[in-house]
Amino acid sequence: MKRFVAFLLACALCLMVLAGCGGAPVGSAPLSQPGAAADPGAAPAAGAAITLTFGHGQSEAHSFHQAALYFKQLIEERSGGAIAVNVQPNGALGDEKEMAEGLQMGTVDMVVCAVATLTGFDPALDVFNLPYLFESREQGIAVLDGEIGQGMFENLEGQGLKLLGFFDLGFRSMTNSQHPIAAPEDCKGLRMRTLQSNVLVEGLNTFGIDAVSMSFGELFTALQTGAVDGQENPISVIDASRFYEVQKYLSLTEHMYVVLPLLISTKTWEKLSADQQQMLLECAQETVQHQREENLANYEAELADLKANGMEVNEVDKAAFQAAIQPLYDTYAGQFGATVEKIRAVKG
Template identity: 35%
Template sequence: MKNRLFHILILIIFLQSCKEDQTTKTLYLAHNMPQTHSVHKGILEFQKALRLKSGGKLDVKIFPDGQLGSEREVLELLQIGSVAITKVSAATLSNFVPEYHVFGIPYLFENKQHQFDILEGDVGKSILEKGSQFWLRGLCYYDAGSRNFYTSKKAIRTPEDLKGLKIRVMNNQMAINMINSMGGSATPLAFGELYTAMQQGVVDGAENNSPSFVSSNHYEVSNYYTIDQHSSIPDVLLIGTKFWNTLSDEEKQWIQAAADSSAQAQKKFWNASVEESMAIAKAAGVEVITPEKSLFQERSKSVLEQFQKAHPEMQSLINSIKK
């Protein structure tokens, strides 16, 4: 039934497109974020820039809030050409393009400047293009900040404070290894179950960026937020190659230029959302802690070593990033 309704929705979209001005080509863009999120605001900038750069020949119809399905479902729509563009986490894309796994390595980037020098340089662009063999071409990276610890009963000031604590993580081996290497007990759990799990003491804490910490209301069941910045996994704006290959060279240039412009705008929106979310958390009584990051970095070195042994083919990529 779900698939049937899904295909009916796509048919409705197609019929709507038949009624549009034939001088304008419309790109359908779907994502899972709420309209208050920096990603949606960045996508609105993409829409505005594309209209301007194409002189109205290209337009974007946006479907936010998961209207067209989950991240995985929308990726499948891109692959068959029913939807043109979406935004997903680089962690999700690692299931298709192994190189995206690298972004999950703890403390891979020295700071945000280093991160975006890499992402917007030759290394980052080459990874974006690798998805084309899976019909998923990357256009640009969006800022998704850094992941930090938050806990309910005990402040995390050093890695030793994690000992004995059950920390919720994504169901991702590198994330599990990272928490365990620092002395915590990694506990994979669905994000939607986390609020209740913290409330009932099933887990002692979790890790995520500050806008997610606040938008999920997890600050209501947490007393401490520790900005250790252990990983910085970006989001990726993608276009399906089925659609991309129907475009002229000029149209491709307009889309890429609009995407690049939106990426710069989204970073500013993201920084504003971080400031806003931290202000909300502090006002609610959450203690915000800035620890000595080098202590956490030292304890998590084994995660990189394990990854290098399991994926020796990634060594040159890691070297390119670290140098």
């Protein structure tokens, strides 16, 4: 009988030990559950107390993805593995609008997206979608990092989205399958996909383009099937997305500097300690700088790759495009005029 009791006690002790090994420490629940189809190189660190899901719409070949992995490495190392990052490329968490809404709900932790995605949250941000608003990349960065950019994006915090910084992809240019574009009259009749921005749609219409809004995830197929003749995007996106397989002509219109906020859900932010918030902010700022440098350094190689893959590349008469877009500025003078003046007063 004594042996039997001893046996039962030993079994109970083993079960208690196993339960302790298998359970998570108190307070270790992740802020968000990792999404489906995770990138193999972006698996969250084992045993992390917090897992941040970082979504973007570009491929693994794009600088967005490399920057997300850079951020992941920084914060996992500095937190000693207590904070992990699960990077989700290729729109695995939905299109940019769906990911931004995920930030509001707290189902997605971090996102980088085009500002056009956010105009539904704050229509004032649509000013950044005016063609030929910025003279240079340097001016764009100076505006966004300065009082104007920081002030305009602060308004999003009340809606659940907190700004961490801005990535850089330079300017958007046009591609199509029909003919080169050298002047506004060459745009007439082309059906072209663009961002979900009323201002940008109207701007392209001003050039004679039949502009249609469409999610990025649908774009390649639309180009392949001829549902649209062309699209407009930065060089890095055109190259990483292999649009040269379905587009012949690249015209360097450089009609819009892309504003790309890096955002975190305020629900996520508020769950972090003050020390964790500071660490995350520092890692985000270092990541922004790294991404900008990489994007600038890769431009010539990406452009050469597009040419090597058969795209015909041409310069355009930018002065003619800038003159052609002036009626759009007149239309929006009452809504955006004061902001446009402030932006144009900033020197890059």
